[in-house]
Amino acid sequence: MAQLRARYIESAWILTLLGLLLPACPSVEAETRVTYLILAETVEPLMIVRPDDPMAGGLFTDIVKTVFANSGYVIEPKVMPWQRMTTELRQSNNWIMHGSPAFFEPDIPYELSRVPVFPFNHVAVTLRDHDFPIRRPKDVFGRTVILVENFHYAGLDLYLNNPVAGRGSGDIKSVRAFSPAGTLRMLKHRRGDAVFGWRARLLYNLSHVGLRPDEVRFQDAAGIIPTQNMYFAYSPHWSETFKAFVNARLQTLQDDGTLHAIFQKYNEPKELLR
Numbered sequence: 155m156a157q158l159r160a161r162y163i164e165s166a167w168i169l170t171l172l173g174l175l176l177p178a179c180p181s182v183e184a185e186t187r188v189t190y191l192i193l194a195e196t197v198e199p200l201m202i203v204r205p206d207d208p209m210a211g212g213l214f215t216d217i218v219k220t221v222f223a224n225s226g227y228v229i230e231p232k233v234m235p236w237q238r239m240t241t242e243l244r245q246s247n248n249w250i251m252h253g254s255p256a257f258f259e260p261d262i263p264y265e266l267s268r269v270p271v272f273p274f275n276h277v278a279v280t281l282r283d284h285d286f287p288i289r290r291p292k293d294v295f296g297r298t299v300i301l302v303e304n305f306h307y308a309g310l311d312l313y314l315n316n317p318v319a320g321r322g323s324g325d326i327k328s329v330r331a332f333s334p335a336g337t338l339r340m341l342k343h344r345r346g347d348a349v350f351g352w353r354a355r356l357l358y359n360l361s362h363v364g365l366r367p368d369e370v371r372f373q374d375a376a377g378i379i380p381t382q383n384m385y386f387a388y389s390p391h392w393s394e395t396f397k398a399f400v401n402a403r404l405q406t407l408q409d410d411g412t413l414h415a416i417f418q419k420y421n422e423p424k425e426l427l428r
Contacts, residue, residue, distance in 0.1 A: 186226055190218055191242060191251040192233045196333040199358040199420045200252065208233050213354060213420045214252045217271050217386070220412060221403045246389065250400075253387030265390045268401045269408050270383035272417040276375040279349040279356055281341060288348060288373045295325045300337045300346035303330040307350060309378040335359040341370075350375060354420040 192201045192208055192215075202211035208231040209215050222229055234242065243249060243262045252271070258264050278288040288294060291313050299314075301307060306318055314322035329346050331337040337349045338359055349356065353372065360367065386404060388397070407413045 187228045187230055187248060188222065189242075189246055189249045190215075190229050190231045191239055191249050192231055193239065194233050194235045196335070199354055203233055213272060213416060214384075216416045216419070217407075217413065218250065220407060220416070221386070221400060225399070225403075243389075247391035248389060250386065250388045252384050254382055254384055256382070257387070263390050264387050265392075265397070267386035267388075267404050269385075269404050271386050271404065271413055272384050274382045274384050275353050275421070276350060276379040276381070277353040277356065278373045278375045278378070279338070279341065279351070280347065280371050280373070281344070282369055282371055284344070284347065285371050286347075288375065289377050291326070291378055294348060297348065298327045298329060298346040300340045300349045301328050301330055302334060302337060302351065303332050307379055309380065310350065335362045338365060339363045341365075350379065357423060358420070 190209070192203060194203075197212075199212050201209075201215050204210040209219065209229070218229065232242070239251075240259065240262065243258070243264070253264060253266060254274070255266070278294075280286065280288070286293070291309065295313070299310070301310075304318055307314075310326065310328075311317040311320065312322055313325045314328045315324040315326065316322070316328055329340065331340050334351055334355045337351060338356065340346055341349050342363055342365055356372070357367075360370070386400060388400065404413070
């Protein structure tokens with residue numbers, strides 16, 4: 155009887171110890187939840203947000219969906235302005251988003267995928283009836299360019315009369331709109347000579363402002379604003395298993411041409427350019 159009582163007490167202690175330890179261990183469900191951070195600002199078609207669907211579409215959203223398809227990971231989209239997002243980036247351990255080495259503030263911990271997911275390629279857009287070649291900054295000296303408020307433009311800022319930060323030479327006059335669509339609207343009403351911006355974004359907004367592709371000319375602006383690679387960014391606190399999974403999936407999607415196909419869907423939209 156004494157031996158039986160001793161075994162009972164030992165078992166009770168083991169169960170009690172397990173009860174204390176188990177709540178401290180993260181559940182499988184918690185580990186597989188992925189917070190997808192989506193900017194609330196005008197970022198279409200990088201992410202296309204609808205009132206009833208924060209992941210309605212978009213270049214990076216399509217990549218996220220493809221990476222995690224049939225994986226067991228649960229994607230939880232969160233739409234928020236950039237200032238709130240910077241707090242989330244510092245405090246959350248399970249976030250993902252797009253990014254580049256120049257994208258994050260110095261005190262925000264992050265890691266980037268081994269392979270880039272798409273190029274951030276800029277163009278200069280002019281009206282067909284007011285067209286001129288644009289290949290280098292000097293081609294727009296003495297002219298007015300239309301830019302987005304608070305956006306930096308590498309390669310242009312040095313020459314602007316009012317760059318967002320620092321002081322430009324003033325060789326190029328600039329006017330600002332509050333959105334990419336606004337820049338095209340200003341071009342339509344001849345408030346400036348050329349719009350500079352990400353090609354996919356300007357293509358996406360053409361119809362929103364009543365412009366047809368045959369009314370404008372898109373010129374590669376890589377000689378002025380260097381093309382920058384965008385990556386799949388994630389919290390450095392993710393497990394090595396998660397990081398290996400994401401990088402392996404992205405490598406496969408790059409190798410089989412899926413990443414390029416997703417990029418081309420927005421960079422060369424057939425329904426717009428046919």
